[in-house]
Amino acid sequence: MTGATRAGQVGYAQLSTADPASWRATGTAWAQLVGLAERRAAELAADAAALRSRWSGQAATAAEDRLSDLRAELRTLAPVAIEVDQVLAEFAARLTAARARLAAAVTLAATAGVLIDRWGRTSPDPDRVPIHRAGPTVVPVAAAIRDALDLASAADREAADRLDRLSAGAESGWVTRPPPGRPAPHTDPALVNRWWAGLSAAERRWLVGHEPELIGRLDGIPAAARDQANRLLLGARRAALLERWGQLLGRVPRGPAELLGLRAVDAALTGLDALADRLASPELPRAYLLGLEVGGEGRTVVALGNPDRAAGILTHVPGMTAGLDGATDELGRAARVLSRCAELAPGQETSAVLWLDYDAPDFLHEAARDGQARAAGDALHRFQEGLRTTHDGAPARQTVLGHSYGSLVVGSAARDHGxxxxxxxxxxxxxxxxxxxxxxxxxxxxxxxSSAPDDVIRLTRPPDELARQAVLSVSPLATIAGMLAGSDDERWFGRDPTDPSFGGRTFPSGRYGHTGYWHPANPALDGMARIVVGQ
Structure with a gap:
């Protein structure tokens, strides 16, 4: 009989009955303290303003200083509360992975004729396994159980250590102002990470709380810190949209441009609120907000699961018309790949990132040009370099996926920047x-x-042919028909990547149209997931 639990290790029964969702819910409750702290800080600011207008003298100054100190403490609490949420969410994710490995071990035992007792000890089923075959049958099951328990134990120790350090910070000081000198925007992620690694934990928390705009957008800063910074900015970003809404609403008379702007702001607000709901959700995996801008049609970078901890990372780059208003839809597509990855590789931590950090074309004539894709290349290059730089442990398998015009963004970045x-x-x-x-x-x-048999993209033709058709056509309808009547292997931006002459590899898709690659019944979804996990 083998597989007894070692001292200090999570036990078989503990892991079998553990509930990752409860830990995730506890983390969410901590994250909700951020809103409470912000409201209390605003109330204290209002109280201080009222005092200044009615009270003066030494006692008034002392009272105002105390109120200022209280506001500072509340501002300090916000990133710490988010950090607790991150710790508990990551613990829940690793616990989920450990339980998946344990479930796989139990399935293996049932198939191989191995019995598992309530302590996790294994033995051959005498009715199914001859005594001379007991060793080769039992050993793999016992090893699989140990692997699951080891993962759970490591996750437990790490989460406890991180929470202990946070608790100690409450006494020694959570924040310390760092020395001068900050990386400029667009700095090489490796240099950014070197600067960040040279700071103390208290200095990093100060930067998150006092300079979130800088920390939230710098590639080379770990995902956890960027998420804390961007979540702190979320309310301000929404306020900026509401202010813009009010400005446009107040213009009388309103012309077509103002009406279009009003619709765009309304759509961005709707999208931002949907994104905020996902960020606040106790759903696993936890979402990490790695970038957010509300100007124009809005941009965002959101990871499902911490990419710095994952063994496999998918970066999903959407195409035409992508904006803040549809961010959660695109994130849902990435989530479906992530879910399929969990089915294919139980126990492996995988992260999916929606990278919507470029100005996607809105109209067909814009999508027929490559300018917006080329403009996005350097940013995508830096983001991927940042993922490599901040990753913990062994390098992750990084997959970058581009859909529609997003595939041109990915191809242009790879071609021009690497x-x-x-x-x-x-x-x-x-x-x-x-x-x-x-x-x-x-x-x-x-x-x-992959290209679906009924994807309209199969009908596009190269830009020089589009121009010629536009000149020669006597009818707008004829021009559009010409845009959608290309050769078998040439697209708007070069050879069809599914064509054998392109030199790549293909995977099948069913007839689900241009946006149906993520349909649960489409074999393309399985293909994408297998590539992400390296199968």
Whole structure:
């Protein structure tokens, strides 16, 4: 009989009955303290203003100083509360992974004829396994159980240590002002990370609380710190949208431009509120807000699961019309790939990132040009480099997926700047800006593409043919028909990446149209997930 639990280790019964959702819910409750702290700080500011107008003298000054100190303490509490939420969410995620490994071990035992007692000890089923085959049968099951318990024990120790350090900070001081000198925007992520690593935990918390706009957008800062900073900015971003809404609403008479602007702000507000709901949700995996801008149609970068801890990372780059108003829809697509990854690789931590940090085209004539894709290339390059730089432990398998115009963004970034990626995936692509997979700079055999049989993108033709058709056509309808009547292997932006001559690899898709690659019944969803987990 093998598999007895070692001292200090999570036991078989503990892991079997553990509830990751309860830990996640506890973290969410901590995160909700942020809103409470912000409201109390605002009330104290109002109280201080009222005092100044009615009271003066030494006692009044002392009272105002005390109110200021209280506001500072409340501001300090906010990032700490978010950090507790992160710790408990990551513990819940690792506990979920450990339980998946344990479930796989139990399934293996049932198949192999191995009995498991309530302490997790294993023995051969005498009715199914001859005595001379007991060793080779029992050992793999016992090893799988140990692996699951070891993961749970490591997660438990790490979460306890992180919470102990936070608790100690309450006495020694959570925040300390760091020395001068900050990385400029667009600094190499490796240099940013080196600067960040040289700061103390208290100095980092000060920066998150006092300079969230800087910390929230710097590639090379760990995901946890960026998430804390951007969540602190969320309310201010919403206030900026509401202010813009009020400005547009107050213009009388309103012309077409103002009406369009009003609709755009309304859509962005709707999208931001939906995103805020997902960020506040106790749902697993936890969402990490890595970037947020509300100007124009809005931009955001959101990770499901901490990419710094994951063994596999998917970066999802959406295409035409993508904006803040549809961010949660795009995030849902990434989530479906993540869910399928969990089915294919139980116990493996995977993260999916929605990278919507570029100005996506809104209209067909914009999407027929590559300017917006080329403008996005450097930012996507830096983001992927940042993921490599901030990752804990062994390097993750990084997959970058571009859909529709997003595939051109990915291809252009790989061509012009290079991408820290182990695999590239193109779905519903109008071309990726190169004629052959070898020009993308990723390992041979790791450029993948899929195109649904009924995807309208199959009908596009190259830009020079579009221009010629536009000149020669006598009817606007004829021009549009010409735009959607290309050759079999040429798209708007080069050779079709699903064509054999492109030199990549393909995976199948069912007939689900241009946006149906993530449909649960589409084999393309399984294909994308297998690439992410390296299967």
């Amino acid at each position: 991408l820290a990626a182990d695999a590239l995936v193109f779905v519903g692509s109008p071309g990726v800006g190169v004629g052959h997979a070898a020009e993308l700079g990723v390992p041979a055999g790791q450029v993948w593409a």
